[in-house]
Amino acid sequence: MDKLERIYALHNLLNDARYPIPRRQILQQLECSRSTFMRLVNVMRDYLGAPLNYDSSANGWYYDRNGEHPYELPGLWFNAQELHALLAIHKLIHDLQPGLLDDQLRPVQKRIEHLLESKHLGSGELTDRVRVLAMGIRTNAHAFQKVAEAVLQRKQLRLHYHARGSDQTTRRTVSPQRLIHYRDNWYLDAWCHKRRALRSFSIDRVKQTRLLDQRADDIDEQTLQDYFADAYGIFSGKADHTAVLRFNPTAARWVAEERWHPRQEGEFLADGHYQLKLPYSNPKELIMDILKYGPDVEVVGPESLRSVVHEQLGQALGNYREKS
Secondary structure (H helix, E strand, O other), X not given: OOHHHHHHHHHHHHHHOOOOEEHHHHHHHHXXXXXXXXXXXXXXXXXXXOXXXXXXXXXXXXXXXXXXXXXXXXXXXXXXXXXXXXXXXXHXXXXXXXXXXXXXXXXXXXXXXXXXXXXXXXXXXXXXXXXXXXXXXXXXXXXXXXXXXHHHHOEEEEEEEEEOOOOEEEEEEEEEEEEEEEOOEEEEEEEEOOOOXXXXXXXXXXXXXXXXXXXXXXXXXXXXXXXXXXOOOOOOOOOXXXXXXXXXXXXXXXXXXXXXXXXXXXXXXXXXOEEEEEEEOOOHHHHXXXXXXXXXXXXXXXXXXXXXXXXXXXHHHXXXXXXX
16 A cells, blocks of 8 residues: 555545544554554645644544534645646736635635645745736726636626726626636627627626526637637737838847737848738727837838828827927
């Protein structure tokens, strides 16, 4: 009988017993020495969190059953690297969406930190050594939890949605398809039963939510990809234009290694400039990305996009002209 088998055997003995079990009986059942048994006790207490106690009057071992739930052996076993990875994931989730799953994950984090410390593998300081800088994040943890529940349970969702563009709130019944984390914020791709079409909802704009009993309509993956992933950025729809951008040699060192779109095409030109071609439909987000490069980029085409960028740069320059 190996170590793992003995742990399970000891757990079953203690779990089924109503009274403390004498050590002699345990040694016979586990076919092991006293020293081996004590090593098992230390493993179960320190590593597996077992409420294992000794009753000197009965000279026996038992499980403390004062907790809210009966003790169960963990279903998953992790090594040090996996435990560190779990802590890092928790840190990532917390920093990306403060408050999201904190109540559910906090006990897990404390348990992992205890396991690492008991094995001299470090402690929870990993979360202090990892920083996730989320810029422009918009939070709505309550709405996120409801939306995530609807996505995973494949249930329809009724929501009140406030659109920034129109400044209007509408009631929608949607069939959630998938959650999207994009530029530090969460979005829901869903079939909108009001519009009879696919729509993307910014979760921070969801004001009220209610999970319905009706099963969500399923949209096939290819349709979702064609609608949501073809255009540029978060805007959906079929891409019907191609932007041609030329970056100077300084910016090229960064842009050449960036992914702006899954179907982008880029090449270095003979003069050291970098030319990037991108499909798009709604140019709004693309224009914002172009403007942040200022003088390091030129819109070569199409002319409609070049004109809009030229106009916005002129308006920006106007903010710095001296008032007459």
